[in-house]
Structures are given as structure tokens and as C-alpha cells.
Amino acid sequence: MAGKFCISKGKDGKDYFVLKAGNGEVIFQSQGYKSASGCENGIESVRKHAADESNFECREAKDGRKYFILKASNGQEIGRSQMYKSESGCMNGIASVAKNAGGASISDERDSV
16 A cells, blocks of 8 residues: 555644555655645655755754654755664655655645534
8 A cells, every 4th residue: 555645634723644555654744834835746756856866854853753854955854754663664754755755645634514
């Protein structure tokens, strides 16, 4: 089963997206966008930049868990992953985003209750 981008409206009124793997697990989440077009451009940016592993950066949180960010060519953060217990988990997450982003469908859930 292929990945899927799910767009939703946050309590702050901004649009967000998550990328879910084929098993439905959230593997990547966006920053907030002020407009629907900005959110859709963010999805296209993930598709474009996830193909190049050098755009990912694995980081360590204060509690020692690992996460990664995906950066655009201008160095700006597009979004980040969930937390992982180990660096190998973080690397597997990067591989999953790279694998799922390109062909992922889009589900707009902003109007659903």
C-alpha cells in the first residue's frame, strides 16, 4: 500500500499535513501554513526534496530520542519526523519518507468532522 499525505486544519487555523506510510503510521509532519496553497506547495517540496538523502538531518532531542528534519534547497525546514529511540530507527524513518513521498496520494481532511 502506498503512502498518503493527509491535510488537516489545526486549532490555530493553519493548514498542516502529515505523511503516512502504507500501514497508516505517521512518518512525517509539516509546519503550519497560513494558506491552502502554501500547504500544497509544502507537499510538493517534500516530494522533491525527499528524493535526496542529503536534505535530511537526524537530530537528538533533549531527552536523548532521535528525530529528523527535511530541509528545502534554501535550508529552510519543511517538516520533521516523530521521535525514535535510536539512530537506526531515525534512519529507517528517513528511508520510509524517501520511499513513500514521491508516489503518495493526497487526502484533504480539512472539511471533515
